[in-house]
Amino acid sequence: MTFGNYIRQTRSNLCEKDKKYSLRQTAQRIGVEPAYLSKIERDEVAPPSEATICKLAQDLSIDADVLLAMAGKVSKxxxxxxxxxxxxxxxxxxxxxxxxxxxxxxxxxxxxxxxx
Amino acid sequence: MTFGNYIRQTRSNLCEKDKKYSLRQTAQRIGVEPAYLSKIERDEVAPPSEATICKLAQDLSIDADVLLAMAGKVSKxxxxxxxxxxxxxxxxxxxxxxxxxxxxxxxxxxxxxxxx
DNA sequence: TGTCATGTGTACTACATAGTACACATAATA
DNA sequence: TATTATGTGTACTATGTAGTACACATGACA
Incomplete structure (x- = not known):
């Protein structure tokens, strides 16, 4: 499972129950452009910075250490x-x-x- | 003690016993330009890459983990x-x-x- | 005393990182 | 059916990383 796939899967599962987990709204909450989050989820770009990964983890209720590891990083x-x-x-x-x-x-x- | 200071001190101590530890010759062995090593030793630039730090550590008989830590890094x-x-x-x-x-x-x- | 090695100043560069900005087609909805 | 929200394609950019290239002044030494 790639980083992007995992985010997309987690987010769209949440989105089924709650529309606030749409790509656009999630992007807004974590403070990036929708187009960028879209590219992240489709693994079209490398995983984002540690700060952005942590915001994403918090927003989607994922363990930050695990998400960082999926991104090939260890927290500072x-x-x-x-x-x-x-x-x-x-x-x-x-x-x-x-x-x-x-x-x-x-x-x-x-x-x-x-x-x- | 900064990274650069530590390198310079270690290297010039070695150099007193053995001229092959001149800045220029050391730079050549580890594969960088003398001007660059000079800047590193005077902390005029940030510490070099992990690969270069490891070559330096080996050349100067320093523990690589310690040297990496002085450079603010943890090995890959x-x-x-x-x-x-x-x-x-x-x-x-x-x-x-x-x-x-x-x-x-x-x-x-x-x-x-x-x-x- | 001429040559050679040494350390350093200045200018420049290739590549990676971490995104933004805007337009566009499609799907939902009021 | 007009509007709104959604995901995505394309183009661009600012900053950081990790150095190179070359010239120059100084000191050793044969």
Missing amino acids: ELQDIIKQRPQLFAELIRQLKNAPDKAVLRVVREIRDGDW | ELQDIIKQRPQLFAELIRQLKNAPDKAVLRVVREIRDGDW
């Missing part, structure tokens, strides 16, 4: 956290590269619930 | 790993944002040594 926010301690996070992420989801999830929980 | 490689599982990694990184180094290190070791 996460990048900033990594840059604070590049060696540590780089090693951690590489270690977890091939770990199963279960393992990563276990680490997340440990940290959340643990006595750090 | 790490970003790609995150994009594979955006929700999981986003949560993990945010959880660890305010954790002390010791805690992150403990997690790294646990994963490295553990039975994942």
Whole structure:
């Protein structure tokens, strides 16, 4: 599933229940030209900027991290956290590269619930 | 310490022992014009591309992740790993944002040594 | 003392990013 | 049926990125 396809599908599903999710009205809310959103949804152009993706995610109730990933991006926010301690996070992420989801999830929980 | 300052300092230290670390020769090895490297070292321009930073890191024996961080970047490689599982990694990184180094290190070791 | 290497100033450039502006055909609706 | 809203085609643009090309002054050194 491409970025554009996913947006179009999500938006037009919402549009069936509520006309405010028409392409034009959605474009207006997120602050871009309708023609541009149209091109985005048909993958005629590359995905938009991080800021625009986040507005889109919020408007369509999509997880911003996931939508950014579909666009081939990682949020500046996460990048900033990594840059604070590049060696540590780089090693951690590489270690977890091939770990199963279960393992990563276990680490997340440990940290959340643990006595750090 | 800025990116440029750090490069200049590292390079000129090396240059004292070995003239092959002159600005011109270094520039040639990493594949850029001397004038450009000069501007980089004096922070007259923004840090170069990821590819050029990595060549610099290798040539000057600097940790690439650290050098990239000084340039305000996170490697595409790490970003790609995150994009594979955006929700999981986003949560993990945010959880660890305010954790002390010791805690992150403990997690790294646990994963490295553990039975994942 | 002539040559060679060094670092730097100035001017220019190719390509990518992230869009806008406007016209147009079609579909819905009052 | 006149109006309004909708999605899209075409053309254009501003800004940023990542450099190159060449000339020039200075210092080393053989």
